[in-house]
Amino acid sequence: MQTVDFKDYYKVLGIEPTATQEEIKRTYKKLARKYHPDVSDEPDAQQKFQEVSEAYEVLKNKDKRAEYDELREYVNNPNQFKRGDAHGQHFNFDSDFSAESQFEDLLRSIFGDRSAFGGGYGGGQGAGPGNASRGFHVRGRDLRHELQITLEEAYAGGSRALRIATPSGTKTINVKIPAGVTEGKELRLKGQGEPGSSANSSGDLYLRIGFEKHHLFETDGDDITLVLPVTPWEAALGTSIEVPTLGGKVNLKIPANSQSGSRLRLKGRGLGTGDQFVLLKIVNPKVESDEQRAAYESLQQKFDFNPRATLAKL
Amino acid sequence: MDELEYTLIEFCRVTRLNAEQVRELIDHGILEPVPGEDQWLFHNEHISRCLRAERLRQDLDLNMQGVALALELLERNQRLRQRITYLEQLFERLGNR
Numbered sequence: 589m590q591t592v593d594f595k596d597y598y599k600v601l602g603i604e605p606t607a608t609q610e611e612i613k614r615t616y617k618k619l620a621r622k623y624h625p626d627v628s629d630e631p632d633a634q635q636k637f638q639e640v641s642e643a644y645e646v647l648k649n650k651d652k653r654a655e656y657d658e659l660r661e662y663v664n665n666p667n668q669f670k671r672g673d674a675h676g677q678h679f680n681f682d683s684d685f686s687a688e689s690q691f692e693d694l695l696r697s698i699f700g701d702r703s704a705f706g707g708g709y710g711g712g713q714g715a716g717p718g719n720a721s722r723g724f725h726v727r728g729r730d731l732r733h734e735l736q737i738t739l740e741e742a743y744a745g746g747s748r749a750l751r752i753a754t755p756s757g758t759k760t761i762n763v764k765i766p767a768g769v770t771e772g773k774e775l776r777l778k779g780q781g782e783p784g785s786s787a788n789s790s791g792d793l794y795l796r797i798g799f800e801k802h803h804l805f806e807t808d809g810d811d812i813t814l815v816l817p818v819t820p821w822e823a824a825l826g827t828s829i830e831v832p833t834l835g836g837k838v839n840l841k842i843p844a845n846s847q848s849g850s851r852l853r854l855k856g857r858g859l860g861t862g863d864q865f866v867l868l869k870i871v872n873p874k875v876e877s878d879e880q881r882a883a884y885e886s887l888q889q890k891f892d893f894n895p896r897a898t899l900a901k902l
Numbered sequence: 903m904d905e906l907e908y909t910l911i912e913f914c915r916v917t918r919l920n921a922e923q924v925r926e927l928i929d930h931g932i933l934e935p936v937p938g939e940d941q942w943l944f945h946n947e948h949i950s951r952c953l954r955a956e957r958l959r960q961d962l963d964l965n966m967q968g969v970a971l972a973l974e975l976l977e978r979n980q981r982l983r984q985r986i987t988y989l990e991q992l993f994e995r996l997g998n999r
Contacts, residue, residue, distance in 0.1 A: 617963070624958070625957075626976065627958075627972070774950045794950065806988055808985065809984075815992065849996070
């Protein structure tokens with residue numbers, strides 16, 4: 589049997605042990621909104637939410653709170669509780685007394701005998717307090733994980749061997765990545781969650797897709813964008829350039845008189861039915877010789893051009 | 903993407919909700935299943951949305967209208983955030999790189 593460490597629920601909620609029931613409720617509601625995994629930006633939101641939920645479940649009920657307070661008092665000042673001192677109303681503080689086991693009993697009386705004992709009380713994973721006892725066949729809890737994949741994998745699809753930690757050790761599962769999957773999508777792996785009460789009642793595993801940073805492309809939903817550096821003369825005269833796409837190289841026609849920031853579209857070259865966009869970035873070559881300087885000076889003479897004409901109208 | 907279709911019964915099993923709860927989500931426009939020939943059909947994507955709605959309702963003690971609003975705002979927030987990240991990255995690539 590796994591023992592449960594004693595937790596100071598007042599510290600978890602950040603309140604005084606003398607707080608009123610109303611204060612406890614108010615604080616919990618505020619923290620629940622702050623740390624709810626579906627709402628929160630905090631990196632450890634899930635864990636925090638479970639902690640405050642557990643704290644509230646224990647403290648919200650006056651009787652359970654009284655039991656808890658007594659235990660807490662004992663944990664903080666064990667010497668005051670001499671044998672035979674009959675101090676506690678609920679517990680028999682004799683030589684066999686263990687705060688941990690009493691604490692565990694208290695939790696059990698509130699949360700029931702969860703299969704995930706020691707693996708976190710409180711809701712958050714779809715199985716909120718009380719849910720576990722619904723029906724005869726208790727389904728295991730659903731699990732959620734992030735899965736970081738490359739853009740290439742998202743484009744072409746593929747499979748990944750994923751090692752996940754379960755209460756009974758790590759297991760490796762094979763995850764099929766559907767071609768064209770976009771960032772933020774959730775893959776559902778049936779029966780790969782926590783085990784339930786019978787063979788067929790395991791929970792599911794949800795994998796949320798994230799993309800690793802790509803050295804060339806940025807994604808926006810199912811569209812991808814490539815920033816393509818071009819020379820001033822390529823942009824001015826127009827040309828055809830071989831550009832990378834996730835499906836291999838293609839030729840892209842750059843129209844004459846293109847500007848920096850011009851956006852060209854390669855239809856159907858994104859993820860799934862998405863497109864690839866090519867954003868032109870005009871790059872000036874550095875002047876490193878007299879000849880090159882003369883070339884720029886010749887441009888200067890031949891163009892009567894003021895790119896700041898609109899600024900001058902102020 | 904594989905767009906598995908679920909009947910109401912299958913959907914209830916997967917989401918651990920009862921038909922009444924699912925109906926309520928539909929009534930509030932939170933879930934929009936595909937009207938099949940003689941019954942609703944649910945897609946994979948409905949599952950996460952439905953579970954998220956149920957978590958918000960239960961954990962934050964929201965009513966259905968509150969859940970619907972929270973979901974819409976969260977999703978809008980997420981889209982905006984993704985868009986900002988995308989534009990920031992592009993801006994960086996257009997700079998001195």
